[in-house]
Amino acid sequence: MLDVLPFSFLMHLIDLHASLQFRLGQVENVRRHLFFPGQHPDPAELHKLQSFEKHLNRCADSRKIGDWKSVVRETDAAMAIGVDSSPQLVACKAEALLKLHQIEDADCCLSNMPRFEHYPPSSQVKFFGMVAEAYVLYVRAQVEMALGRFENAVSATEKAELIDCNNLDIATLLKNVKMVARARTRGNDLFSSGRYAEACSAYGEGLKYDTCNSVLYCNRAVCWSKLGFYEKSIEDCNEALKIQPNYTKALLRRAASNGKLGRWSEAVGDYEALRKELPRDNEVAEYLHHAQIALRKSSGEFTNNMKLGGEVEEVSSLENFKAAISSPGVSIVHFKVESSEKCEEISPFVNTLCIRYPLVHFFKVDVEESLAVAKAEGIRTIPTFKIYKNGDKVKEMICPSHQILEESVRSYSL
Structure with a gap:
């Protein structure tokens, strides 16, 4: 009896460790446990491992062809069978959400990710061609850049390069985020000095390195507006909103530029969208109110008997x-x-x-x-x-x- 208990307890610990490794998505470690010499693999555990590998392979295939909706579906399926604490799998879903222009959802996904220091490292295991921990940082850097947090993006990419120094994708991203951060800083400095045309050029330089950056498009839209080029301002706002559909700053800028051009129907539409996003913002409510008045005036809705401001x-x-x-x-x-x-x-x-x-x-x-x-x-x-x-x-x-x-x-x- 004394000999059996320690062995039983040891096996229990091994099983717990294997369960944790499965939750972390560490496939090879789980496989080694299941096929440990001298024991037969548990059929249920083996089936779960095979299911996870199937979803992971589908993720990889979908990622290669840019089918990001399928990537989200496969990551969710993998998490549903128990791989719910894998930083790499969470990052994979976040990357897909980013590519689908669901930037806030991608950021939220990463915010709920397990921290590396709380879990054992995956020992240089590759994930989509990168060291697993580097891949997580690679995705985080892209989300940070999409949200305009350029310094954070540079920091995350530098950490990724330290972990996986030979990866060309990481090296390319690091170069790009540094150039974008530099362009944004220069653009902001020029804008603050009232040099709007030069600021436009600076933000445009940043867009050469990140063609899908809604923050740079919106910043340049403000410059175009300051210069009186309202059509160009609207064009850049449109680009920003394609990337980030609920981007309130871009909606506000587009509404104002449409107002300057007398396009009151479009301005009202944008202000109404802003009211849904910012229901308690009194300033937006006033902008909407005045745009509605201007629209009614332009459509001839007011009659001569209707008083439009003045004395009580x-x-x-x-x-x-x-x-x-x-x-x-x-x-x-x-x-x-x-x-x-x-x-x-x-x-x-x-x-x-x-x-x-x-x-x-x-x-x-x-x-x-x-x-x-x-x-x-x-x-x-x-x-x-x-x-x-x-x-x-x-x-x-x-x-x-x-x-x-x-x-x-x-x-x-x-």
């Missing part, structure tokens, strides 16, 4: 008041008296809002001169503001701050 219109009779709040759209009524300091303080701001939100109808009622209106509306405190939408009251505010008043106007005007 005064209403004195009850009949005129009812007609005013029944206007289509949103109406803001400021109930005030001339002798009130609070009314005197907020009135200029109401005039500003009237200009800032030209689609909203702004009215003012002097409750001392229009007693019938004040009585009908139950006004007891001034200043009071009421918001009406298509004739129905939707909100009432007594002595609101400037911030609360504008937030309410913006909310109901969108």
Whole structure:
């Protein structure tokens, strides 16, 4: 009995070690364990190993022909059978996602990758022609560069070269990331100095070494815009968005350039996409609002009877008041008296809002001169503001701050 227990315990440890190696995707180590002299391989474990090798081979074949969707599918299948902690397999999926222009997903994939220092090294095992650890760094460098983190990309590639110094793909990538990082730095310096044409050239030089870098395209688009070349700005934004479809900076720049060219329908489309990406961004909400107004103006939607900004219109009779709040759209009524300091303080701001939100109808009622209106509306405190939408009251505010008043106007005007 004393002789059996230690041997049993030893075999248990060996099995645990083999299980860990399988999770790490270390095929040769698992194979050596299964075919250890003097024991028969477990059929279930052997089947899992063969399944993993099948998915890995399919990954390699799909990678060679650029079938990146199949690469994602095969890596997911390999992870599903238990190879869920392999840095190389995670990197393979991240590389495929990058090639499919799902850059944020690729970055997230790498962020959840097991760290090398927590797992045994694969001892110069090759993965797609590179030392396994070098391949992981090679992929990480490409993702870092795609996201504009050029210094990180240089660092990752240098580490990859130290591990696999004879690999031509790594050497080529290192040269490219250094040239791109240098071009971006030079472009940024020139842009900061107001030398926009030279900055355009610098960013263009970087694009020679990385033709699919959305950050460089977007940076150059800003320069074209500064120079008044809005068509070129839009072209570069289009290229950036082909690579990174949800790139908010490129959407914002393209929308602004379309606005400069009077293409309000395209600008509205971009701002609406930005609102989905940045639902709480008040600045984007305002840009969208103004673009919508410009689009309606350009399409002749406004009639001569519709007020588009300017002075707040005064209403004195009850009949005129009812007609005013029944206007289509949103109406803001400021109930005030001339002798009130609070009314005197907020009135200029109401005039500003009237200009800032030209689609909203702004009215003012002097409750001392229009007693019938004040009585009908139950006004007891001034200043009071009421918001009406298509004739129905939707909100009432007594002595609101400037911030609360504008937030309410913006909310109901969108």
